[in-house]
Amino acid sequence: MRHRLDIQIGPVAFRIGSAWKAPLDALGRLYAAYPKPADGLADFTVRLEPEKPWRRWLRPSVAIKGDYILPDAAPLALAHGLLAAEMGMNLQMALGQKNYLLLHAATVEKDGRVLIMTGESGAGKSTLAALLGERGWRLMGDEFGLLDMDTGALMPFPRAVSLKNGAIRVMEAEVGADRFGPRLEDTPKGAIRHMRPNDRAIAGMGQGGMPSLLLFPRFGPAEAVRGVGKAEIFMRLTQASTNYVSLGRRGFDALARLVETVPALAIDYPDTDTAVGLVEAFWRERAA
Amino acid sequence: MSGTDGQAGGGQEAGDKGFAPSRRTLLVLGAAAASTVVTVRPALAQTAGSVMNCEIPVPGPQAGGQYIAADGSLVAPGTAGAAPPLARPLRGEEVKSLLRNGVTPAGTDPTSAQAYANYIRRLQAGMSGFTCYASLTPR
């Protein structure tokens, strides 16, 4: 491909190729502090291609291709090329990752132990994780939790945090402007802005940790806390994992062990400050 | 296989010299309508929003101009009461709103919305738009 960028994120090396320069320039700025893959070898390739050959110039339309693709995926406008690159990386992980059990979860670390937050998209776990990452925790990832099936540890995968709509303002108030990519309007998901993880998260991208607490956070009118039955947790985690079924016995053993050993709570929160407060309170309780 | 110890109702008492226990544990067979075996299915739904910006053509390109009956099946063009093919594919978000809340997609006729919804619900693997539909609906 005409343009190329290689990035190492946690244990995964990506090669992103693009027919256009602009998306890779934006991606390169966001991941400027990240290492290049050792030996220049990539685990996954993403390619941003014109939907049709003439769409490279005429109303440019970016199709997300790579080692793994999804049929029915609609192309994006070139102005959203950075989003296309990020979605492409997500897609490779979702369909191709075999070394780790993937959980659709945000993970943060404190005192060597890991908090896993999982649930429906839009529940605010990315924002929560990003906030915690600026308030004494280390952000390990906001989209994918990587469970090491041999050790039971969560490994970091600190991608740029994808903030949507209201969450953008929340984080803009929290960190400096140099931490953000461009604001993308009118994407299929509304307004999006990417925030790069801080230096602590990037420096720690090789350091995993054992999980200590599992939370299912959800926006609700009032603060509420509920226990969750273990069989239900197991089921919800399988539905939050794109590769559980393909990992067979190893995936079963690892997920069963996670559910058996890690306590879980469902929390409703009316605003992010309440959520952060709840998290800190449970963490102190857990550590005691 | 490790069996469970059954439900509440006392444990088994071993009789003397290995006789059969005098009390059996309670077992609940469950209601006929209940489900006691749930199988884990492959999942893409929760991450779909982050991996795919998808569309569903209504109907798919193989339909060749056919119209859509109220129950979502394909019928001859111009059939009375049937909805015409949509000029543009529906985006994932529009499909979600249509299926969950009955929201008519922009630029389409409200009286046809139900037909389009039922067409989408009847999509099978291999048909255009199926992956998109599967990613939008949990389980």
Add this chain to the structure above:
Amino acid sequence: MAGPTYIADDLYELVTVPLDGLSLVYHEPSGATHIVAPPAPEILEALMEGPADATELLRRLHARYEFDGDEVIHVRLGELEEAGLVRRA
């Protein structure tokens, strides 16, 4: 009529994890994972003694457990068959 004879002959290839009164079951031959509630584990264990039709299965279960509503056993066996955990001889 006793109906078909059921077999659960790859019970030794089941990995079971009890959780809160339910059980997680991984079935090696198919790679499928199931979450099962009583009486599914008890039925599978009873079939370990060898193939059985519904009548024989009920006899084995009545020897160990106290219950009524025998006819529901057919629904339970149907579920296990659909999940691939038992099959017909």
